[in-house]
Amino acid sequence: MTENPATEAYDAVDVIRTKRDKHELTDGQIDWLVDAYTRGVVAEEQMSALTMAILLNGMNRDEIARWTNAMIASGERLDFSILSRPTADKHSTGGVGDKITLPLAPLVAACGVAVPQLSGRGLGHTGGTLDKLESIPGWRAALSNEEMLAQLEDVGAVICAAGSGLAPADKKLYALRDVTGTVESIPMISASIMSKKIAEGTGALVLDVKVGSGAFMKTEADARELARTMVDLGTDAGVVTTALLTDMSTPLGRGIGNALEVTESVAVLAGGGPADVVELTIALAREMLAGAGVTDVDPADALADGRAMDAWRRMIAAQGGDPDAELPVATHTEEIRADRDGVIVRMDALGVGVAAWRLGAGRARKEDPVQAGAGVYLHKTLGEQVKAGEVIATLHTDTPERFTRAIDSLDTACDGAGAIAIGSVAPERSIVIDRISAG
Amino acid sequence: MTENPATEAYDAVDVIRTKRDKHELTDGQIDWLVDAYTRGVVAEEQMSALTMAILLNGMNRDEIARWTNAMIASGERLDFSILSRPTADKHSTGGVGDKITLPLAPLVAACGVAVPQLSGRGLGHTGGTLDKLESIPGWRAALSNEEMLAQLEDVGAVICAAGSGLAPADKKLYALRDVTGTVESIPMISASIMSKKIAEGTGALVLDVKVGSGAFMKTEADARELARTMVDLGTDAGVVTTALLTDMSTPLGRGIGNALEVTESVAVLAGGGPADVVELTIALAREMLAGAGVTDVDPADALADGRAMDAWRRMIAAQGGDPDAELPVATHTEEIRADRDGVIVRMDALGVGVAAWRLGAGRARKEDPVQAGAGVYLHKTLGEQVKAGEVIATLHTDTPERFTRAIDSLDTACDGAGAIAIGSVAPERSIVIDRISAG
Numbered sequence: 001m002t003e004n005p006a007t008e009a010y011d012a013v014d015v016i017r018t019k020r021d022k023h024e025l026t027d028g029q030i031d032w033l034v035d036a037y038t039r040g041v042v043a044e045e046q047m048s049a050l051t052m053a054i055l056l057n058g059m060n061r062d063e064i065a066r067w068t069n070a071m072i073a074s075g076e077r078l079d080f081s082i083l084s085r086p087t088a089d090k091h092s093t094g095g096v097g098d099k100i101t102l103p104l105a106p107l108v109a110a111c112g113v114a115v116p117q118l119s120g121r122g123l124g125h126t127g128g129t130l131d132k133l134e135s136i137p138g139w140r141a142a143l144s145n146e147e148m149l150a151q152l153e154d155v156g157a158v159i160c161a162a163g164s165g166l167a168p169a170d171k172k173l174y175a176l177r178d179v180t181g182t183v184e185s186i187p188m189i190s191a192s193i194m195s196k197k198i199a200e201g202t203g204a205l206v207l208d209v210k211v212g213s214g215a216f217m218k219t220e221a222d223a224r225e226l227a228r229t230m231v232d233l234g235t236d237a238g239v240v241t242t243a244l245l246t247d248m249s250t251p252l253g254r255g256i257g258n259a260l261e262v263t264e265s266v267a268v269l270a271g272g273g274p275a276d277v278v279e280l281t282i283a284l285a286r287e288m289l290a291g292a293g294v295t296d297v298d299p300a301d302a303l304a305d306g307r308a309m310d311a312w313r314r315m316i317a318a319q320g321g322d323p324d325a326e327l328p329v330a331t332h333t334e335e336i337r338a339d340r341d342g343v344i345v346r347m348d349a350l351g352v353g354v355a356a357w358r359l360g361a362g363r364a365r366k367e368d369p370v371q372a373g374a375g376v377y378l379h380k381t382l383g384e385q386v387k388a389g390e391v392i393a394t395l396h397t398d399t400p401e402r403f404t405r406a407i408d409s410l411d412t413a414c415d416g417a418g419a420i421a422i423g424s425v426a427p428e429r430s431i432v433i434d435r436i437s438a439g
Numbered sequence: 440m441t442e443n444p445a446t447e448a449y450d451a452v453d454v455i456r457t458k459r460d461k462h463e464l465t466d467g468q469i470d471w472l473v474d475a476y477t478r479g480v481v482a483e484e485q486m487s488a489l490t491m492a493i494l495l496n497g498m499n500r501d502e503i504a505r506w507t508n509a510m511i512a513s514g515e516r517l518d519f520s521i522l523s524r525p526t527a528d529k530h531s532t533g534g535v536g537d538k539i540t541l542p543l544a545p546l547v548a549a550c551g552v553a554v555p556q557l558s559g560r561g562l563g564h565t566g567g568t569l570d571k572l573e574s575i576p577g578w579r580a581a582l583s584n585e586e587m588l589a590q591l592e593d594v595g596a597v598i599c600a601a602g603s604g605l606a607p608a609d610k611k612l613y614a615l616r617d618v619t620g621t622v623e624s625i626p627m628i629s630a631s632i633m634s635k636k637i638a639e640g641t642g643a644l645v646l647d648v649k650v651g652s653g654a655f656m657k658t659e660a661d662a663r664e665l666a667r668t669m670v671d672l673g674t675d676a677g678v679v680t681t682a683l684l685t686d687m688s689t690p691l692g693r694g695i696g697n698a699l700e701v702t703e704s705v706a707v708l709a710g711g712g713p714a715d716v717v718e719l720t721i722a723l724a725r726e727m728l729a730g731a732g733v734t735d736v737d738p739a740d741a742l743a744d745g746r747a748m749d750a751w752r753r754m755i756a757a758q759g760g761d762p763d764a765e766l767p768v769a770t771h772t773e774e775i776r777a778d779r780d781g782v783i784v785r786m787d788a789l790g791v792g793v794a795a796w797r798l799g800a801g802r803a804r805k806e807d808p809v810q811a812g813a814g815v816y817l818h819k820t821l822g823e824q825v826k827a828g829e830v831i832a833t834l835h836t837d838t839p840e841r842f843t844r845a846i847d848s849l850d851t852a853c854d855g856a857g858a859i860a861i862g863s864v865a866p867e868r869s870i871v872i873d874r875i876s877a878g
Contacts, residue, residue, distance in 0.1 A: 016491075016619060020491065043618065044483070045483040045486070045615060045618065046487070046618060046620075048485070048619075049491040049619035049621055051488065052455075052487075052495075053491050053620075055459065056491075056492065177453065179484065179485060180452070180484050180485050181453075181456045181459055181485075181488055181492075182459075214596035300744045352592075372638070414642045
């Protein structure tokens, strides 16, 4: 029992106990807590205990909405209402080979909707959009708010690093959750993502919620709950929000790794590229355009006729990048070959993602560098025929001592069963599993 | 996903996730975690997340025993085997007016068993044994291990502060739990208490597990679970351990507050004092003597014939105290009077405890001083007749501005129903509710 210092409206231990004992947090408790944590009055160890209690005991829709608003209120809000076009943004919960933002942002811009895509770097086996773009010589991720607005008006698409001014409470809290085993809370994930997207000021938002071995959400039920929670949060905040539940049991496309994914994205913008990447890019573009109220443009046309590629080149050049530059190539390669004839019946996203990460495409700690050329290229992927001795995948790295552990992860993914399996019957795969909208 | 630094055998986030996901912690995880936390490798915010996960998801008997052993291994162990007598100790989970240690330690010593009573200071509405004894002019709580051993051999009883060498992991962890809302975990409470008692090296131990409004455990089921967990831990560690479940819905005795409790303890040692205090003192003394193998001495005789009082005087004097000194008296008093004739049907321990605390007998923060003279004296307590206008209680403090809030706590205890109620039928009260022994 402690008496509350008169200077603070609430006591952190009382707030922790409320959630620990499975009660609903009040609006006042949430507003105070997030603000006091940002001010440093609520200590890290207090927030981590509360966060674990939230992870285990949950928050209801009202609590999550209040928490999200408190995180938005901890920082600045952007305002795109001065732009001459409507805005739409996309957020992916992260996957293996998920380079969709790269073709998607210029494609939607080419269709007349501005795309203010604030992105992050990768941690663990899912790559980061900024890491991918940084493999383009000269390209820079850091823009001021003014530069971002000017580029949105001029080019229509910007992919840049989120400034520190948006939802600083979330930034502090995410770093804490990362080291305290409390990342995997649907209320906290939802509030974290949506606080930044709402503060960013987009008019429409489409969420790409991944499900499967390579995704953060391993089960469809969890992915569905996350999608529903975020769609509700966005809708309540006045952002036109929809979500697609999409498959992440298999990597998207053939290239996994920073420069490999840029190359594949450029192929999609040139009208080619793997079918799954094209399908998902167009599906998400349609959602963004519809959310922004643009219904008379077909994004497939803008891919086919080169308008999307033009927007890409202008977007890269506006941030100092050379769209014609050679991309970095890893110094060493190793091939994985088929040991029999058949069809690829499993290409496990987690196993491939971890392999790419171990080859140097990703980082274990925030401060680690990434290798631009490292990663995995899939000559054969799910459902494709292969002959004994044929190359299935090429591994790329600048540090060949990494090959052994990368191959380990391919051999032992799926509970030791191996990331790659050859069988006789090509499995079905739906890229878009479901669509979740407001209401 | 993080790769584990090669220098540590485990990763804190993995350990947190194990318990978060309701799995059993391995011996290796527990040993590493407690050691790494003591070394500062596991951060406070990581330990607090784990502690909340333990509070909500529990630990089984094996995990609790391993955790307790890891905390013991974090520090030194005392050894009383060189003493010429067997040793027995008592631990109370804390209550209102619980001064039992004061008459009990010299009483058991007078019966031929050495009592090494390492005690603490109070926090919140339950008083601390050291705070009570410090109201005796000259008495000092801090003894070296050598001084403690010498006094045990010479006087047979010592009540002193636990040195920082015993279970330092527990000390650090308790301070963390206190500010993170994670005190109320039966596995953690059990490990905390028993790690210190086992490290202290006593041969026998009796646990006084309180149940009721003024106790830490509000329900008999919780108190029983705590008692069972601690008896098992002690038994497994080779300490003869029993527990009494005792009533803490009503304060023990009439005096609540530091000097008021010393006065009442001296009255018990002189052969008088309140019946409930005498009954519990003798019941606990019998358990301690039996645990130490002494079955031919009746502690009631040692109270009646003055041997216990002699031991008290020698024990106080050995630590610099003057057993004949006047005790501090508060400068201000206020009386609570009956508003009708009848019998006291409720004297709520929590309400009275909070009143005494607010009068200055206890502290809100560890660094706060306590008032030696402050507290509540009950002229009438549970089951006693009272006439309208008669004084039920006197409140004592050196800071009279505290009276209002102290009276508030008496008026609004028991969910607003008031700590003191006058009715017509005297209620039953059993001091000792049950006895729990090994097996």
